[in-house]
Amino acid sequence: MGANKLLARIDDRAMIRMTVEAMLASAARPVIVVTGHERERVEAALTGLDVHFVHNPAYASGLASSLKAGLADMPGDADGVVVGLGDMPLVAGRHINRLIAAFSPAEKRSIIVPVHAGERGNPVLWSRAYFAEMLALDGDRGAKGLMEAHEDHIAEVQVRSDVVLADFDTPEALARLKTSPQ
Numbered sequence: 001m002g003a004n005k006l007l008a009r010i011d012d013r014a015m016i017r018m019t020v021e022a023m024l025a026s027a028a029r030p031v032i033v034v035t036g037h038e039r040e041r042v043e044a045a046l047t048g049l050d051v052h053f054v055h056n057p058a059y060a061s062g063l064a065s066s067l068k069a070g071l072a073d074m075p076g077d078a079d080g081v082v083v084g085l086g087d088m089p090l091v092a093g094r095h096i097n098r099l100i101a102a103f104s105p106a107e108k109r110s111i112i113v114p115v116h117a118g119e120r121g122n123p124v125l126w127s128r129a130y131f132a133e134m135l136a137l138d139g140d141r142g143a144k145g146l147m148e149a150h151e152d153h154i155a156e157v158q159v160r161s162d163v164v165l166a167d168f169d170t171p172e173a174l175a176r177l178k179t180s181p182q
Contacts, residue, residue: 004038006086014045018089025093027100028082032073034066062140084123090163099125102155109155114164121164
């Protein structure tokens with residue numbers, strides 16, 4: 001994109017701040033922010049928020065390294081983790097809370113995925129039972145491949161809007177976000 005999209009201004013806030021504020025509006029705790037490129041600027045954009053920062057010096061190697069950095073910082077008593085993406089500022093705390101409400105490993109609902117119009121999106125809630133497999137990942141694919149291996153433990157949560165699918169990877173998509181009603 002030529003610039004750090006996480007720092008793009010939307011409604012007078014950085015995209016990453018909108019995303020993190022949504023996580024903080026949910027029941028998910030603690031909120032861990034994994035930084036990479038322009039670490040200091042990203043942390044400055046989140047000044048005053050109740051988050052814990054973990055820096056991933058290997059961020060250029062792909063999503064898996066950031067996922068692993070965040071998981072390594074999870075409290076030992078955490079039942080699971082909501083893995084959110086910094087470029088999804090339209091996801092709200094209520095969407096995350098719906099994932100948490102559906103979570104029940106005892107009932108084989110240990111991976112909770114939001115779905116809109118038949119398409120799986122983000123964020124995804126993962127049970128601690130998958131942490132070891134997630135820590136073994138590498139490259140730029142994240143944990144999506146693990147879902148295929150554990151399909152029988154996935155619960156899908158239907159979401160009425162496409163916010164769980166909407167990330168902003170191009171200047172054109174970002175421009176549409178800045179001009180569309182939220």
